[in-house]
Amino acid sequence: MTSTQKANNLAATVQSGSAVAQRSSSIPAVVGNRKTRRAIKKVIDARGSEPVLMPVDAVLDGLTAVDLTTVRRAIAHERGEGSILFRCGQCNGPLQLSSSRESSTGDGRGAFFKHSHRTPEGCTWYTPAAQRSTGAKQFGGLQEGEQHWRLKNLLADSIRCDPDFSEPVVDKHFIKIGDGHRRPDISTTHKGQPIALELQLARLTLTTITERTAAYRAAGITLVWVTSAHELSLLNNQSFRDLYLAAGGRILAVDAASYERSEETSILHLRELSLEPCIQHPFAIYNRWRSRMVGPEIILMPEGQRHAEGQQAYAAALAEKLQAKAPALTEKIASTVASGADLNLAAAEWSALAKLIGARELRHSLQDELPLVLRWLQAVERQTSANGEEKALAGKVVAACAAAIAAARTGKHWIPLIEHVADAVPAVASVLSQELRTKMTRLKASSGKLHPMHAYHRHMISALHPWLAFWLLAKAPAGTAPH
Numbered sequence: 001m002t003s004t005q006k007a008n009n010l011a012a013t014v015q016s017g018s019a020v021a022q023r024s025s026s027i028p029a030v031v032g033n034r035k036t037r038r039a040i041k042k043v044i045d046a047r048g049s050e051p052v053l054m055p056v057d058a059v060l061d062g063l064t065a066v067d068l069t070t071v072r073r074a075i076a077h078e079r080g081e082g083s084i085l086f087r088c089g090q091c092n093g094p095l096q097l098s099s100s101r102e103s104s105t106g107d108g109r110g111a112f113f114k115h116s117h118r119t120p121e122g123c124t125w126y127t128p129a130a131q132r133s134t135g136a137k138q139f140g141g142l143q144e145g146e147q148h149w150r151l152k153n154l155l156a157d158s159i160r161c162d163p164d165f166s167e168p169v170v171d172k173h174f175i176k177i178g179d180g181h182r183r184p185d186i187s188t189t190h191k192g193q194p195i196a197l198e199l200q201l202a203r204l205t206l207t208t209i210t211e212r213t214a215a216y217r218a219a220g221i222t223l224v225w226v227t228s229a230h231e232l233s234l235l236n237n238q239s240f241r242d243l244y245l246a247a248g249g250r251i252l253a254v255d256a257a258s259y260e261r262s263e264e265t266s267i268l269h270l271r272e273l274s275l276e277p278c279i280q281h282p283f284a285i286y287n288r289w290r291s292r293m294v295g296p297e298i299i300l301m302p303e304g305q306r307h308a309e310g311q312q313a314y315a316a317a318l319a320e321k322l323q324a325k326a327p328a329l330t331e332k333i334a335s336t337v338a339s340g341a342d343l344n345l346a347a348a349e350w351s352a353l354a355k356l357i358g359a360r361e362l363r364h365s366l367q368d369e370l371p372l373v374l375r376w377l378q379a380v381e382r383q384t385s386a387n388g389e390e391k392a393l394a395g396k397v398v399a400a401c402a403a404a405i406a407a408a409r410t411g412k413h414w415i416p417l418i419e420h421v422a423d424a425v426p427a428v429a430s431v432l433s434q435e436l437r438t439k440m441t442r443l444k445a446s447s448g449k450l451h452p453m454h455a456y457h458r459h460m461i462s463a464l465h466p467w468l469a470f471w472l473l474a475k476a477p478a479g480t481a482p483h
Contacts, residue, residue: 039127040113042089047074048441053089056113058444060097062416062452063108065475069245072097072238076210079116086113091123099238106241106475107455145201151228152185152199155254159197162268164296165190182215184223190300194221199254201228203239222300229253229271232289236476247303248310249275249474252294261293269293274310275474277318277462279325284358285318285459287477314474315466322357322463329353330464337374337464359460368453369410370460373417376401377465383427395431403436410453412443417454420471 038056045054063071075085075097086095094116114127156168166189184196196216209225216223225243227234234240235251244251253271261269276290301309322330329349336346343350343362350362365371379401383394405414418440422429444450454461454472462469 038112040088040090040095040115040125043095043113044087044089044092046083046085046087052441052445054445055450058450059086060108060111060113061450062454063111064420064455064458064471065107065241066245066471067416067420068097068099068108068111068238069242072206072242073210073246076206077214079207080211080214088113088115088120088123088125090125091115091120093117093120093123101237106236106478109452109455147228148199148201151201151254154256154259155197155199155226156186158254158259158262158270159186159188159268161259161262161266162296163266165195165268182212184216190222190296193300194219195224195300196221197224197226199226200240200243201231201234203237206239206242209239209242224252224299226252226254226270229255229258229273229291232273232477235273235289236478241476244273244275245474246307248307249314249470250306250310252299258293267295268299269295270299272298275314275477277314277321277469277473279318279321279357281356282358285462285473287473287475289477311467311470314470318462318469318473319466322466326353326356329356334378334464337371338378340375343371353463354460357459357463359463360457365457365460368413368457369405369408370453370457372401372405372408373414373453373457373461374464376405376418377421377461377468380421380425380428381465383431384425391427395427398428399431399433399436402432406436406440406443412446412448413451413453415440415444416450416452420454421468424471 038060040056042053043056043059045052045059071085075095078085079094084094086097087093088095095113096116098112098114100110100112112127115123119126152170156170159165159168168186168188170186171183182196185199186197188195188197198212213223227240235244240251251273253273255271258269258271270293272292272294273289274292275287278286278288280286298306329352332349333343333346333353336343343366347362350365353359354361359365360368376398379394379397383391383398386394402418405411405418408414418432422432458472462472
């Protein structure tokens with residue numbers, strides 16, 4: 001039985017039973033955060049081995065900005081493969097995941113599900129279709145705007161500076177892919193390897209992005225997305241987040257300066273914008289765009305490598321800045337956690353670090369049982385660095401600590417963190433029993449709102465475990481940086 005068939009059976013059971021409450025004829029709404037209203041209350045989640053009926057808040061509120069992009073891309077990819085990851089808990093219709101433009105969080109708390117197509121008749125979980133302005137609509141009905149045309153030709157001129165690239169073809173070359181054709185903004189080759197460059201200035205749908213990416217990859221063509229270096233406010237839109245958060249917080253841009261560098265060096269250069277964490281008391285850790293010129297080795301880098309190196313660079317930048325501004329504070333707190341001692345023994349260091357990075361006070365962290373989580377993360381780090389028998393023993397400690405978190409008073413609210421680490425670290429996934437995973441799923445689906453504890457304590461967790469910083473903190477800078 002396929003996952004789609006299982007989801008259909010689950011939906012039929014839900015509709016005939018009492019798992020879903022009776023609904024009124026009016027449009028229901030659930031508040032996801034102070035600015036996000038959710039009409040769809042429950043979804044059938046088919047990501048696991050068996051479909052599960054989940055409250056929508058339990059699915060979305062624990063997603064970081066990086067998770068939101070990952071799930072949206074997974075939905076679009078699976079739809080292209082003929083599978084449906086999420087279905088409406090009432091009508092069983094396929095769903096897509098959108099982000100509220102009015103949300104201030106940038107993560108799953110500002111997201112909502114809506115039907116992929118017109119809401120099926122009889123389903124009262126109706127989300128009004130958002131008015132969009134994409135593609136040609138962005139330019140008053142024309143095929144492209146003046147800025148798009150100008151930057152596209154500036155990009156082509158930059159390519160012409162590099163003899164390793166063939167003469168770029170702008171908007172005229174159709175590439176046969178499978179049974180269809182694609183016409184990239186610019187097509188060229190680099191040392192014989194076919195390259196397609198797409199200039200994104202408007203809000204493309206995620207389906208368009210994933211379809212183009214998959215099509216070019218299947219044809220053996222390297223696809224490079226490029227944007228403008230001057231319209232940074234556009235990068236707050238979800239369609240742009242879907243590009244750069246999947247690439248480790250990095251996106252390529254073209255401008256006059258990158259063309260001049262290409263002309264001076266006879267090597268194609270573009271401007272790379274990458275997210276960089278910053279520390280400036282009295283503000284919480286915030287992001288800004290770091291800008292640098294990069295050559296073909298970065299421009300043509302595979303997305304997986306770009307993502308991994310971006311995460312590592314983000315973590316390294318945060319660790320370096322913490323060491324410069326707060327030497328020995330993180331070490332003292334970490335050693336206290338490792339010893340199993342009362343964290344009040346490091347209260348002074350905790351207070352100083354929390355003040356610097358905008359983290360919660362120690363008393364709040366103790367109330368939320370953060371020490372349990374910090375001890376588990378230390379166990380995870382020991383497991384990943386251990387070998388042989390030590391690795392097996394460390395794995396048992398990781399599994400025991402995860403079970404202790406799930407059994408704790410706040411266990412439900414820490415499950416998204418456990419799930420993320422298990423997804424990111426294969427060694428952790430291998431030691432979490434199916435029994436524990438089932439327990440965590442049931443706990444997430446239980447009554448009562450899920451509070452994303454990892455989001456509340458993201459600054460302290462990132463400071464003590466920088467390898468989690470990109471997942472917890474990466475999102476588009478909002479307006480200008482503090483100063």
